[in-house]
Amino acid sequence: MASQITDDQFQHIAKLSRLEIKPEENFIKDQLSQAAEYVDVLKELNTDNTPPTFQVNHKTTVLRDDAITPSFTQEQALSQAPSSQNGYFKTSATIKK
Amino acid sequence: MNLNQLTLAQAKEGLAQKKFSSSELVSACLDQIKKTEPQLNSFVTVFEKEALDQAKNADLSKPLGGIPLAVKDNFLTQGQRTTASSKVLDQYLAHYDATTIERLKSAGAIIIGKTNMDAWAHGSSTETSDYGSTKNPWNINHLPGGSSGGSAAAIAADQAIISVGSETAGSIRQPASWCGVVGFKPSYGRVSRYGVIAMKSSTDSPGPICKTVDDAATLLEIMSGADHHDATSISEASWVRPVKLASLQGLKIGLPLSYFPPQIQPEVKSSILAAVETLKKLGAEIIELPDVLDPKYSIAVYTILQRSEVSSNLARFDGIRYGHDRSFFGQEAKRRIMLGTYSLSSGYYDAYYTKAQKVRTLICQDFDRQFQKVDAIIGPVSPSTALPIGASEGQAMFGEIQDMLVEPSSIAGLPGISIPCGFDQNNLPVGLQIITPQKREDLVYQIAKLFEDNTEYHLQRPKL
DSSP, rough: OOOOHHHHHHHHHHTTTTTOOOOTTTHHHHHHHHHHHHGGGGGGSTTTTTOOOOOOTOOOOOOOOOOOOOOHHHHHHHHHSSSSSSTOOOOOOOOOO | OGGGGOOOOHHHHHTTTTOOOOOHHHHHHHHHHHHHHHHHOEHHHHHHHHHHHHHHHHOOSSSTTOEEEEEEEOOOOSSSOOTTOOOOGGTBBSSSOOOHHHHHTTTTTTEEEEOOOOOEEEEESSSEEETTTOOOBBTTBBBOOOSHHHHHHHHHHHHHEEEEESSSSSSTTTHHHHHEEEEEEOOTBBBBBTBBBBTTTTTTEEEEEEESHHHHHHHHHHHEEEEETTTTTTOOOOOOOOOOOOOOOOOEEEGGGGGGGGGOOHHHHHHHHHHHHHHTTTTTTTEEEEEEEOHHHHHHHHHHHHHHHHHHHHHHHHHHESSSOGGOHHHHHHHHHHHHHHHHHHTTTTTIIHHHHEEEEHHOOOOOHHHOOEEEEESSSSSOOOTTTTTTTOOOTTHHHTTTTTTHHHHHTOEEEEEEEETTSSEEEEEEEEOTTTOOOHHHHHHHHHHHHHHGGGOOOOOO
């Protein structure tokens, strides 16, 4: 595993995470490298024939009845939105004209 | 004795016999909060007026009728401020009640306030809270542990009669241990996760933090049971506590040698070994387990899986539908989101995420192997007693190291409990953990209850 995270990787991860990293937070890069280095200990264990466990109850495809049940009103759903218009959440434009 | 110092069982009895009213009980807790909160900072929000109003109309026929409850601030409580101790949700009023909250409210509990925690439950100290660290009631220069540090401190300081927290890898047991109270972490899926702000969804387990084993069992009976809102919840009705055992005769209890790492505080070790003697006197056969998988692997598995799930779960906080935007995340959350994004990113997914999921299988198999030899496993909850304020700062892996002895059982989804079993030379509490196979909370309860009945550690209270 590549333990040392480069500046470019760090910027890329921040972008994927939608986080703005201030210059004074650049030390996080070294901490990520340290954590990545720590988890290298897992290489000591052979897992060639071991299946992964995603969660321990091993339930798969849990379905509910396809029935309409009471839910939020439009007013309730919008009650905590910083900005709304005509009953919709308002976001900044994602497509330029 | 003041009313706020009562256990749940004592408070219920007093209310039933009309020795005092729910209003007096709630007032006693609110008075204690006013008196001690400037020192402790256990709460993010206190609902004084609402709690007093509800107390006037308390239905004492219900199992928790009129009882003041402190709730960790990552449980959604409808119409009330719910922050997860992060400024991102500083003004957020929850849209609905978590399933657990709905059940506790139906049982008559009165929510007295929302307790402080590590922001988003990221930590084992409460020092990552955006609202300042909680202080340990036994010594305010020390940490309460975390992430449910506010709930554990509130119970230790008698600011509430009962409380709930949540554990992902130690967040109930470790603060309970450091604050000298009882923290019962159920099997994964025993208690619904619905409405608990998601941290690491594949191990998140809500559970009670209380003054006694029986109080915690009463809460677990109410909180547990299948929930159609949580697809991973166990398809069983509510858990019901079993009968008390007269002795532990015939029970084999395992002591993993790897749960005594080199850095363990000597008084923690001696307290656990004293507990071993107590359990022997009660009839248990103690069997040393020399080959339990080294907890260092669990630290690594937890680090990868927790960050990965966090990066996904916190992606929803976009500041469009509720809360502030992503610039409000603290450094700890940023660090965790970024490491998770890295381990899930193209080219690294198999080396990190898949590898960790495979080692999780090995950890589960290791427990299966040990439980062929023994009925339950015991050990220290934490390698040390409560560390001083500031101990976690600048340490990217603080929580992982503190929680190394509770991470394996969390990763495997096993139930466990922390109960008081001693004090160090500075009078800081030590916690004993009891772990059993999945869905064997009955055995956790029986061993813990008998230990508590035969010791007096849980009766000691901090001087505030």
